Amino acid sequence: METYEDKYNNRALVIGGGIGGIKAALDLAEGGKNVVLIDKAPSIGGLMTQLDRTFPTNNCDLCTLSPHLAESGRELHIDLLTLTELVDADSEGGKFKVTLKTSPRFIDLSRCTACGDCFKNFPECVRFTPGLDHRAPTCMRYPQSTPYAYSIDMAKCKDVDALGKVCPANAIIPDDKEKLLELEFGSIILAPGAELVDPRPLEVYGYGVLPNIVTGLEYERILSASGPTLGELIRPSDKKQPKKIAWIQCVGSRSVKEGCVSYCSSACCMYALKEAIVTKERFQNDIETAIFYMDMRTSGKDYELYLQRAKEEYGIRLVRSRPESVEREPGTDNLSITYTITENTLPVRENFDMVILSNGFRISDDLIGLAEKLGVELNEHRFAKTGAFEPVATSKHGIYVCGLFEAPKDIPETMVQASAAACMAMEDLQSEGASKKPEEEFPPERDVSKEEPRIGVFVCDCGYNIAGLINTSEMVDYAGKLPQVAVSEGVGYGCSRESLEHIQQVIQEEKLNRVVIGGCSPRTHETLFQDTIRKAGLNKYLVEIANIRDQDTWVHLDRASEASDKAKDLIRMAVTSVALSHPLKEHVLPMNKDILVVGGGVAGMTAALKLADGGFKVYLVEKSGELGGIARTIRKTLEGEDVQHFMKDLIERTTNHKNIQVLTKSMIVDHTGMPGLFTTGLQVGPRMFYRQIKHGVTILATGALANRPREYLLDEHEAVMTQLDLDGFLEDHKDKVKAWKKVVMIQCVGSRCPENPNCSRICCQSAIKNALRLLDINPEIQIYVLYRDMRTYGFQEDFYREARKRGVLFFRYEPDDSPKVSGRNERVEVIFKDPILNREITVTTDCLALSTGLVADEEDTEDLAMIFHLPRTSDGFFLEDHVKLRPVDLPVPGFFIAGTAHSPKTIRESIAQGQAAAGRAQTLLARDTINLGATVARVDSEKCAACLICVRACPFDVPFINADGYSEIDPAKCHGCGICAAECPAKAIQLMQYEDDQIMAKLDGLFERIA
Amino acid sequence: MDTFEPVIVAFCCHYCAYTAADMAGTMRYSYPPNVYIIRVPCSGKVDALHIMKAFQKGADGVYVAGCLEGDCHFKTGNIKAAHMVAYLKGLLDEIGIGAERLEMFTMSAGMGERFARIATDFTERIRKLGPNPAKAGSDKTDKVAVG
16 A cells, blocks of 8 residues: 655545546645545546537637646646545544545556557557447547546456557556555545436437437537547438437426436536537528427526527527427437427427437436545435535535535536635645645756757657657758757657656757757647756757647658658758747746735625635725625525524624724725736725725625616505515514415516626525515415526525425516506506416515516726726626636636626525635735746837837737837736737737747748758 | 649647647548648737748748637637738739638637648648749749659
8 A cells, every 4th residue: 555645744635537626626736735636537527528619608628628637737736646536534633534546547657648559459448438439539538638648448458468569658557456545635625526317217208219319418429529420410320410409408307207306407508508509500501409498597697698699699499398208200210309388288299300318417326425435414416415605515524515516507616616615625724734745946047148059859759659650760860960950869758757857968968058859749748848958957948849740740641751851841940940049037926915805795705704714914895884795685595594694793703803904985996016916096984095905816706786677666666576675574574474465576577688688597596585485474375476487596496396386376478578567555466478378367466576686786897897907798797717617717817706796696606706716816825926927028119119009909908108108018917929919010029939030930941941 | 733732831829720730630630741830829929921921931822720719818819810811812912922822710629620621621722723923933843844
């Protein structure tokens, strides 16, 4: 049994290498904590790696995800253990003693170059994910997999010796053994994800019997460029492109039938819309798409707009119906769906070429074992049980949860929880005084500015990958004759440890000052070679990689001599270009570790307290006279928790914390600086005194406003109130409620309408909450809920079901046929249409409760957006840096967001984001300095004519004309795209690392041969 | 004339097109070796000057490849590149090199197959157009005449 106890004494364990686990691990690592990240699969990435695109941006998934994966493989503080499971755990005094079991991969990770020779020769014994052949053509789990290596299924391998011989890197370990590892951890984060409900037992859908019925995930694989059909949309039975596709929602979810789960899986409506949109985008009028649904639950940020686009722009047909059956159309492979719609009492049969089942999430059986070993309690749906106001804390102190194992959710919410869990875990680790992995010591940089270029060229053969097609020694000879090349050598596998050490040694012995590597892609290996030359005393920007593998030998397999010529050209281009490279300095700034939190509601206070507990100084600025925000007026949550009790405690702790300075009645008026060095001006108190705060990080938690549109007699008739009003009324006027006979609720008032097109997310659950409480007080009361779609996502569905069971009546209305309301003395008369009976119903009600939701405070957010240079959505909420992967980070570095300033959300969700913002902030605050990289635009003031073109061209508004009258680009803010450099008519701007003369030198190098 | 092998310069943005080119490699999609990739952080970094110099130095075709519209890592770089390319096409027509020798393409990082297809199609297009008329002299035609 191995142990690395002597190397590091305190760390967190993250179980599950899906996107949530990766995020949590990265946040912890960036925060300076050590992490062991384990996953039972051969590579990390989880479910997300199998998706083709993600909503609502329809971006390519791997493109957005893979940098994170590579980052997690590289990060100094993370130990990545794949094929690894937790087998035993023991806790005492805040420490967890854990035994991890790593199954043999039979491949040496440090040697495997992912060339694919093993798979080519022995496809049967290289691991892949089964089911509709999810294989990528390279047969790793997916291209860009981390670790970038294969994995062998030894049980299927008949001739181990032969397999070992095909590996040119000698990476196959036939006698690789299972390893047990005993480690101690200060904290554990559970991010094991969930599995998809198996539609097989739901016989009505015919999945597993009829070939053209696939699940949503399988359809993703069909659409994916790295999938089994290489992105060609063909149906399984006859490999023909389908002309008509149907999606069926809630397959296995929202049902109490055998084999189903009763909750809502939260993500399926959006993924079905996405799949339909992507399909339509590609085939337009050549394909028909229909989605069969019960309620369209597009309640996330801007998701409603996505739904509108699906309907209006893409012509996706939405059918409100849960189909009864899917059958084979006799004599064909086509499918016929039988369904009933409310407008028609007779069932309809409709034919489709292909049917996609939107199956939901469920917790796999092995997680029950994991929870048991850790002593973590599960809820009735087998998800990890968490506290009402502690969204990521499990029942066991020191163990946190994020992502699907907490509740069904989509990726942005998973990312929020991952950062929140990392924040919580950081707190446990802090007290232990974590020691870092020994950081590598670099020798001082040699000054090469006065030297003529002495270039070393190192050509990899990468086994057969390069040398199989071209003669690398010919390359080496050729490169040796190029001007300024002092050394030219072949290095076998350049990225192996031995080769790297050799390169380092040659640089030092031969006094080289520039290096060219002829090998694979700089995208994957640049950092590695930069590190190597840095260790040899050179500035890391003095290396250039000629991509002679991925962009030459791999793509010209049938043309060896041309590939050989091209490799020479590519090496020559790199040589002429690297000769002009010069040492670059990375920009480093000291860090001010104080934090400014704007907004004193639940999210702001949560973030402030987390940071203050971590020992940081926090300024909490609140516009109004009191802390608490909207939550101060909320009495109960859907789950029945007492909000006021929680708020009282939160406000008390915030006000009394020695590290928090609360500034009420304060307004932000100006702001300058860069992350780590911000200065923000405020006007404070009733007399509006001006003061400045210096801080390193800003958290925005300015909240939203309770919407109060002048509709349905609100504020005109006493019996009409909002759900928020009713929430208080229920507590304060129980006697009056006891006398009520009827209550009508109208959903989507002031939301999902032309003035405010988005969904307010919280209103469906508040209606259910109030309906159930009304019935608790007065069981005789008759409640009518007039709705458009009931959006009780996740476990809220349980309460919706309970409400129906307890006799609450739900009537769907269409926006163009909305209810009519008029006053009848102290009561209100509501007229609405019952779509099932197709007739008007009149109810005279004691109370009309309007679900009005939340809207952004337009004026307030506009001011702040101007002052802080932050973008907003069209409805006035702040826009995060990346809606999928960075939901807590704002696009301006050093800014984070939490709570309803981001989008409408529940208290629990606001708390999670508050914790996440504090966690994200700590990733910055852990450093004493900030490294801003070296790829920044630099202005030559001599050449600048102050023409303002760069000022207009920059997508990030960085350049400005300074007091001296020329353009200035703050390296701390520059993103390094180089657009300004391209547009500058005077060529006064150069992008470091990509300077014009270096690009020209590449062209010169290329055309030298041809000329 | 069938020996004419065009030289094509492809300016590829780091985040999408260059990654797609690597992906084409990973998946072994072959395309003609005539295409030489120069990596830039963003397609918006490609200078009109770089393109014109490439033609001056002897490129028979040039293309800029960036992210899909809306996916640009730097928000609008690909849109700026597309504008610049459209403008240069006019200029190339004027000076007799011809607009068809320059193109802007977009792709996502996962589209290795698209990268290979574009490289193949564009090479064919340039092959049909023949050598860049701006190339110094017409020594190639002479050689053909001799041979």
